Amino acid sequence: MGLYRENAIVLRTIKLGEADKIVSLVTERRGKVRAVAKGVRKTKSRFGARLEPLTHVSLQLYEGRNLDTITQAETIDHFRTIREDLDRLSRATALLEAVDAVVQEGEDDHRVHQMLLGALRTLEAQSTPLVVPAFFWKLLAHLGFRPMVDACAGCGTTDALVAFDLIEGGVLCRSCARGTRISPEALALLRRILGGDLVSVLSEPASQSGYEIEHLATRAMEHHLERRMKSVGLLT
Amino acid sequence: MQDLIDELGRMPGVGPKSAQRITFHLLKLPREDALKLATAIIEVKDKVTFCERCFNVSEGPLCGICTDERRDTHVVCVVEEPRDIVAVEKTHEYRGSYHVLQGAISPIEGIGPEQLKVKELLGRLDPEGVTEVILCTNPNIEGEATAMYLARLLKPLGIKITRIASGLPVGGDLEYADELTLGRALEGRREVE
Numbered sequence: 174m175g176l177y178r179e180n181a182i183v184l185r186t187i188k189l190g191e192a193d194k195i196v197s198l199v200t201e202r203r204g205k206v207r208a209v210a211k212g213v214r215k216t217k218s219r220f221g222a223r224l225e226p227l228t229h230v231s232l233q234l235y236e237g238r239n240l241d242t243i244t245q246a247e248t249i250d251h252f253r254t255i256r257e258d259l260d261r262l263s264r265a266t267a268l269l270e271a272v273d274a275v276v277q278e279g280e281d282d283h284r285v286h287q288m289l290l291g292a293l294r295t296l297e298a299q300s301t302p303l304v305v306p307a308f309f310w311k312l313l314a315h316l317g318f319r320p321m322v323d324a325c326a327g328c329g330t331t332d333a334l335v336a337f338d339l340i341e342g343g344v345l346c347r348s349c350a351r352g353t354r355i356s357p358e359a360l361a362l363l364r365r366i367l368g369g370d371l372v373s374v375l376s377e378p379a380s381q382s383g384y385e386i387e388h389l390a391t392r393a394m395e396h397h398l399e400r401r402m403k404s405v406g407l408l409t
Numbered sequence: 410m411q412d413l414i415d416e417l418g419r420m421p422g423v424g425p426k427s428a429q430r431i432t433f434h435l436l437k438l439p440r441e442d443a444l445k446l447a448t449a450i451i452e453v454k455d456k457v458t459f460c461e462r463c464f465n466v467s468e469g470p471l472c473g474i475c476t477d478e479r480r481d482t483h484v485v486c487v488v489e490e491p492r493d494i495v496a497v498e499k500t501h502e503y504r505g506s507y508h509v510l511q512g513a514i515s516p517i518e519g520i521g522p523e524q525l526k527v528k529e530l531l532g533r534l535d536p537e538g539v540t541e542v543i544l545c546t547n548p549n550i551e552g553e554a555t556a557m558y559l560a561r562l563l564k565p566l567g568i569k570i571t572r573i574a575s576g577l578p579v580g581g582d583l584e585y586a587d588e589l590t591l592g593r594a595l596e597g598r599r600e601v602e
Contacts, residue, residue, distance in 0.1 A: 403519030
């Protein structure tokens with residue numbers, strides 16, 4: 174109990190009462206934390222813009238019975254380039270929404286903070302269309318839902334993999350085929366994303382297979398969460 | 410009585426305890442005073458609608474600002490909510506017209522431009538001969554997204570698009586200013602005359 178310090182990324186904020194907000198955070202060491210920021214909505218608040226979604230902050234919090242309270246906040250990075258570009262902002266929001274939905278409070282997960290920070294830094298440096306799907310696939314894989322991409326999820330053959338099925342959780346060969354069709358180029362791209370070739374994938378321009386992977390990633394994320402991803406494609 | 414407490418308890422910022430206190434206060438009031446409150450509520454609900462032109466709250470088809478002929482209709486100030494008009498009006502710095510979006514784009518809540526009064530804004534520009542649109546949405550992530558979206562939409566129409574400035578609150582302390590606000594304040598600095 175008492176005070177503690179944490180580095181965190183602000184995922185979303187919910188208005189609370191007259192001038193307060195509940196801030197949803199993904200922290201470096203404690204997983205997801207929801208904390209109250211008192212008076213942030215007042216123009217003279219000493220928090221100012223530091224607790225807006227997307228900000229990477231260093232915080233001091235006070236443990237409460239139910240929600241913790243934020244007592245001090247200092248910006249590490251506010252991702253200004255993302256903030257001032259509608260395309261990047263819309264992509265970043267999709268990342269935040271996914272993390273907020275996937276990570277539960279009290280889960281002691283250190284990786285997600287790192288992954289999100291990495292994705293946001295990539296987005297800050299370049300507005301690439303594949304950041305969101307790549308992040309979704311990586312996140313799903315991290316959660317233990319890594320799709321089968323090297324062999325048919327039905328019979329195990331490695332030949333003629335033509336479809337992707339969310340229920341089977343992977344690619345399917347021609348005789349087992351169900352679900353969505355997947356082109357060989359898209360499958361290769363997906364293998365590279367999951368196989369650790371992320372950096373070179375991200376530097377590629379938009380392509381048909383990229384679009385295919387993007388669509389599939391959103392569907393897979395929605396399938397896993399059992400709800401619609403609200404922010405994907407809303408502004409594009 | 411419990412019904413009244415429950416109903417009052419649903420008001421913003423009123424908890425069960427305050428609801429109880431208000432209920433007991435109302436019980437003590439003379440009948441006329443209590444009725445005055447009741448009629449005021451009914452009147453507001455019956456009479457007040459949204460202005461057909463700017464979607465501000467209004468007691469007729471057009472609101473007080475839209476019917477005021479002294480106001481400049483060539484400048485439109487776009488705000489999120491009717492209460493933002495009240496805030497801007499209090500400054501006495503603005504004599505143009507308004508447009509209320511009735512919300513802001515919020516990807517995380519799934520609120521897109523279709524749920525806002527964006528089409529209606531576009532429809533006003535030509536007939537009213539609008540020359541400047543001031544994007545006066547909140548300086549938070551939803552408001553900024555809305556402003557950027559509108560700017561992208563309106564820029565090709567050849568109208569002057571402006572965004573309200575971000576800076577330091579008067580009476581504030583530089584020491585406590587966050588980097589984003591202070592950065593923008595520096596960027597938007599003005600030469601002293």
